[in-house]
Amino acid sequence: MESFRRTFRSRRDYSAINPVLKYFLFFENFLIWLAGLAMTAIGAYVLYMKKKVVKDAFDFFLDPSTLMCTGGAIVVFITFFGCMGALRENTCFLKTYNYVLSFIFLGELVLVILIFVFYYVPESRHQLGIFPQDSLRNAINKYGVVDDDDMVSLIDNIQKTLQCCGLADSEEGYKDWNNNPYYNCTKHNQSPEACSVPASCCKVKPGEEINVLCGRKVMQASENVSII
Template identity: 35%
Template structure:
């Protein structure tokens, strides 16, 4: 219940403030859908579930306990369905991730929050573009066309550059003109792997942790359903003996 309140608080703050999350719909490019609503919906569902479970157990209210177990069961089923569909349509998801990254590459300079998000992603996964540095041709400031008068022409953002541990200050111009060089020379300056394959590699390397988290969540949900059903059975048994 407290976690639900936290999600609601974050969603309401993001909705009201003009800060990092206020324009998050422009970051994700989801056809006008603002992901702040996701925080509000998730927070609301978690609060309702927590409230029903706590009050149902404290007041021995079988209706609330049944509501809690059924609602939790529906959520568990939806999560299981989503996991199966994600495995079956993994190629489609990969294509959508590619489209998502490329669409945001086009708008890299249009929003500072979007710019920071892409830079963080490329630095964290040590990648550049969706499938490689040449994806930055999609951006009007970085493409290699003759009509492009930008100083960043045929370059990449600084977040694509390999880090020198001896440098204390980030060189924001390290990606200038780098894509005019042969690929072997590019490797000495920037990351040439795309973010989609790097994300896949991260999932494979951390498969045990990711699977453990999902299994742990599933077990907690099943445990909650079993406890609620057992409590309902005990309450009904006691009432039947009156």
């Protein structure tokens, strides 16, 4: 009986994984799990404070708070497998953890390549057929109409980064802003922004401060204007 107890105890205490590696992996994933939980809570709190209503995919992907909340939830889900797999030495959990991380890594690699191609090879945007033209057109239509500062900042940053104005890859691309209720150049539009484009469309020389009024009335100007 005593020999059986010693044998049972030795088998129970036996571990094929180095304890240092085991608990290092556990605590590492536990800390990341806490960070993901915090991201989810902060994102949800911001959505609650903004009273954000996600109506379509456009509202979802172009709002930092929804992305933070979703990203945090994904991190919590993934690190759960890492924590429990390391702590309980569960090979099924560890394999799932490894496969999910590998899939995410490949996805990030593809995303980086696409961003690089989109930024440095402008003609590829339409050739690849995956440029989110409809989403950006929807963004232009909602710019300033919907009370969402995050959307406004995102569109401004896109135009500044890609050095574009509107969607059309031409000198008259700025006329795409004619579809916006505030910026359209029609007789019925009484908005102060009528026939204008956002300041993010304007060309700015290095070291020069942008003039927020530089895009005023450019769609009705008869001479060349300084826009991107």
